[in-house]
Amino acid sequence: MLRFLLQRGGQALIAVFGVVTLVFFIQRITGDPTALLLPETATQADIEAMRATLGLDRPLLAQYINFLGDMAHFDLGRSFVQNASVEEIIVSRIPETLQLAAGALVVALLIGLPLGLLMALTKGRFISRWIMGIVLACQSMPTFWSGIMMILVFGVWLRWLPSSGTGTLSHLIMPSIALGLLSLATYARITRSAVVDEMGKDYVRSALARGVGTKRLVTKHLMRNSLIPIISITALELSQLLAGAVIVETVFAWPGLGLLTVQSIAARDFVVVQAVVLLGAFVTIFANLAADILYSIVDPRVRLSV
């Protein structure tokens, strides 16, 4: 187990180093951000002065070493646009995004898993095809469209829910559904195929022959043994939720990392954009690491294949 953890941990660290390096160089080769921070009327002297203030006048290698040092100390830098430390800005937004991601996961799991199970149990019947149609519709709707439609219906016409913003549980409902719809479809389809796979196995036939009831079969056998692909997809869905949050948070003016990203791009605040990209990459890497560890707990055979 220790060897397994060390190997996966090592791989994660290499991936982190690669991401940090890529983010640094991609930001630098796509252009000089200094001109974007100044008014159009800024002279070349103004631009040079700003480059010196930001430390962009130093050799690229020196900047890179400095950047690595800052990363090692978890120093994300300072936003020149917002006049605040990037850490402070990011930390203030993380709870909002976590709240939204949790809401979306609840929507996806509470609706997606039962729908997937129902589709598997009614495979080949009309109801299964009907549910699959709904699931595909959920997956096909672009979030910016479904979000705006919900605002129009529930915020403007019916006035049941606040059209945007944050602060109460009612503010969370529409953004969670909009973001959760995509994951809901994924969970439903993965659950369906995993359960269908399991249902064809000998132990299920034996259980059925022994007269085990459907409820016990589902809770004790089918769902438990279908967990691996669901855990796996949860790791991937976390990064999907972060990506989807960019649109959902923008549409609903939800003050999380997604909206911060959009606002920082609009305000040309490249230090913040860089930090959000790094954070997203770290979350993806460590979610996958956590999924690997969970596999090994749920299915010990995984460790043997190291």
Add this chain to the structure above:
Amino acid sequence: MKNTLKGTLIAAAFAVGLTPLLNTSSIARDITIDLSGEPATMDPHKQWNPTSYYVYRNIFDNVLTRDNDGQIVGQIATSWKQTSESTLELTIREGVSFHDGEVLKPSDVVFSVKRITNKDFGSQQLGQFNKIVDASAKGNVVTLTTAGPYPALMAQLVKLSIVPEHVVEAVGDDAFNAAPIGSGAYAFSEWDRGVSVTLARNENYWGEKGPFDKAIFRAVTDPATRVADLQAGTADLVVSIDSDAAAQLSSNSAVKVLSAPTERVAFMGMNLDKPPFNNKEMRKAASLAIDRLGITEGLLQAGEIPMAQLSSPAHFGYNPNIKPFEYDLAAAKVITAANADLASTPATLATAPVFDQRIVQAIQQMLNDAGFNVSISMTDMPTFLGIVRSDPADNSELNFGRWSCACQDADGIAYPLLHSASNWSRLNLSEIDALLETARSSMDLDVRQAAYNEVHQMVRDNYYSLPLYQAAVLYGSTSGLNFKPTANESMFLNRMSISE
């Protein structure tokens, strides 16, 4: 029973007595304003992007301001006198207090000038004030010294906010940005990062007091959501909506659309050193091919006005006698047919995502319809800026741009786009350089206007650049809110009112 009846009668009488008060238009209420993003800063000496400016301009008083008609009037300075070509004396208003109760002193004005012009402070607005080389106070008079004659100084002082020296020195720049103290009509109350900034009415304001108890500025990035908030009644005023949203709102009697031409001028820059636009006839053909009215009234529909000069009626230096450009596709085709080789030379129209791509694509189509061979090159903003500021050999043949100096003076647009010393300029003509220098350095308004008249006429006659239109801005508001949008896109809460 008797007591209940008595109580009811007293309550009814009380209610009747109060009713007239409740029905008056002076009911105190809050206002919620949806901005297109979160204010980047509350420190008025840092960023001056619109979302920050809308908010902090209500917290701080400036040296000067513009009234709703765009005229420069006093704010913290009550009067001013140009004592020499490079010195300006400002008489400072007495009886003004900051929100912490401390009196605003001339030394605060001096401190504000020195703070924003201090290179180490690193203000993004430094380029607008770096002509000021000294500031001093004597009595209630502040003297500003500039590096030579600087006629645009008054226009720049409209943007200079006065910050309290005693607070900034005590708490430092970061803490001041997080909880600013000014002397404006509204005081800073709360900044919920990423969500909103709340201001409270300054009951001791020396000037016109605001009609709202509180003003909540929210960050709502998506324009469709801002419009939905207005329709749902959760916002009273929303900024930056487009003509489609305006059409949608026009059918709703509870809301209204407000529009105003701004001081932004859209133009098409041409590379005068490369074919085909190094040829005057080709530039004329390009101008004839562009249907400016089609762009403003067909595509934009927000009240934009076609322009034939690099300034607008909102600028000092605008020449009302410049003839509008005409749209004549047939005439353009005659010119390109007569110079077929030149017209078919591949030309790149550089653009970036920040610009309205409907306009860029319409211009490309119009030019190609006339016989040109134009392709669009879309790059990210840093690359675009690198291209349009590069030497003529590396520069694109065409580029689309919108220019604002936030100073409402032709110097802020004509000089950077036409003077050979500017890296934005495609022109290298000593005659135009000399006129622009005269206009930039003369303290005589007539001399300045005459110089700009000549510059605009030369650009018009030779098609050195193709001005397109004066941009407009659209707001949506509840029908009871009285707000007059201005060319400098300011949003003064104490100039608004509510009619019930």
